[in-house]
Amino acid sequence: MLEFTEEQDLIRESVKEFAQKKIAPIALEMEKNKEIPKDVIKGMAELGLLTCTADPEYGGSGLNAVSAGVIAEELAKGDCTGSTCVFYLVQAAWGYLLNKYGTEEAKKEIFPKTSSGEWFLGIATTESGGGTDVVGGKTTIKKDGDSFIVNGEKMYISGVREAANNGGGHITIAHQSSELGSRGMTVFYLPLTAEGITPTYIEDLGREGISCGGFSIDNVKIPKHYILGEENRGFYIIHEGYEYARALIAVICAAAGLKSLENGMNYVKERNVFGKPLAKFQEINFRLAEHYTKLEMLKRLGYEALRAIDLEQEGKGNRFETSKIVAMSKMFASDWACEAINDVIQWQGAFGYSRECPDQAAWRAIRSFSLAEGTREVMKMIVARELLGKELVSYK
């Protein structure tokens, strides 16, 4: 049984009201216009949803992971395109990391602007040569007196246009002592308005309200206070951000799938074929039951993963146990949700395949999550590692 606090119930009520009234009616339009309208971003900021995991003294709402999940769930139900979900989740997850490991100076500079919706805070670790294998990246960071110089490139990054045009930047990782491999990487905040950043754009298959792209980094100078945590400890730090995002993604996938099933149920109850409602066909009602069961299981696992993150923050958890349950929650999240949505598209016939159908947009959005923030295959590696031990991992 999923249980939430009274406070979380109220948060859900507020976000649900906002998502259903302000986002759902214009969701498909966001994809056409390739942007989230300013008044939606303003509304999200006024509600306190943006970088909500930052402490209140920096302008955040100081939410824990389960509360952040409640927001993600309601946004996913309201936004069939997933655009606001991505806009929200990266800022919640990577805001959490900046809040935990960032310097006072950086937090005071960045959070008030991201919480107000003026700036965007993203994550940029993937490079054209690879994403899952973080150590395989080529970007470097070198000390230069009191500053650092960054060179390299990042690719397939969400929110590039938002940060490059409006301000803000991305949490990034680079090799500081490349001879040390994973033990020589550093995490830092990279403003996309800095001199030496050249953005490029890519058209994504879905969630088109938020931009996707990359940027080259050519001798970009960043101040010391943009470093997160200890230098050369970045590989370990970055995974906490990934895990936060992964658990939120599990909840988003479950919610989007369940919302689509709701659309499907409304349709099959009304639509008659051969003189009876589509819902009466066993092919449909068995599949509905299977999808619903899987997605409810997924939702519960997603919240368990978020709870594990919260427990760890309270000093009651275990790093590796958290990694395992987070990986379990994300492993099939996109697959199960996409299977359900795909069936809902099928039930709706030609309408399901039209651009007017919200479910096709949901499918395109949710499909991205078996890749984003760690692939399905990496999730399997993590779970197997925790079960078998480090000596028997497949990547060494």
Next chain:
Amino acid sequence: MRFIICVKQVPETNDLKIDPKTNKVLKQGVSTIINPFDQFALEEAIKIRKEGDEIIVISMGDTETKSTLMRCLALGADRAILLNDDCFKDSDTFGTSNILAAAIRKFDDYSIIFCGNSSFDTGSSQVGPELAAILGIPQVTYAESTEKVENGKIRIKAQTDEGYRIVESTLPLVIAGIPPSSFQPRIPPLPKILAAQKKPYEVWNVEDIEGDKAKFGSTGSLIKVKKLYEPPKREQGILITEEPNIAVGKLIELLSKDKVI
């Protein structure tokens, strides 16, 4: 000044199921909201409040009603009171008004009692006027906005069948509010929701309000429900989706066929 706002938790949907044996609405699985007119009443109080004023929200209901009161605290109320006792159950509007009045009498220095003009579920529009009658104070119903509070008097813009009337009243009084079409209920932001958890929330029972039990619940109610049932479902209408030049012809054809014209 002290403002007292009476709020009611109502079902979010009109599609309710009724237990034919008990003649009661089945609440299981039905999500609830604050009665929208009551939120408007609260917003009006927030609009005219000055520093040092206090806004108290009161609701009679079961423990589930707490969520509605917490929403009010997140919206800007200072204190919330839930009236909950077995002997309050099955009250009609008169019983409810007696319970609310007994609770309000615990405050001897209230200035304005705000409530919604009617509720989203039963819509009887009786609680406001009954409260005023029981407490022996003036009332203004169909109030759309509070214009001015000055020298112990208040000026209110209220709707009439023909338009509006501007009413001036002494304090204390009951204002039953009805929102203008432009009214957009605010959504409580997260920081206010978190702050609301620290505001005073109390549960009062029959001893706390020191009222006359005979006036509460089913014994104090004047209305006896003989039967409660769902209205018969209407058949789905015909939707004409063509362009106007074709749609008009189709409409005439359908109306002629049914001998309407």
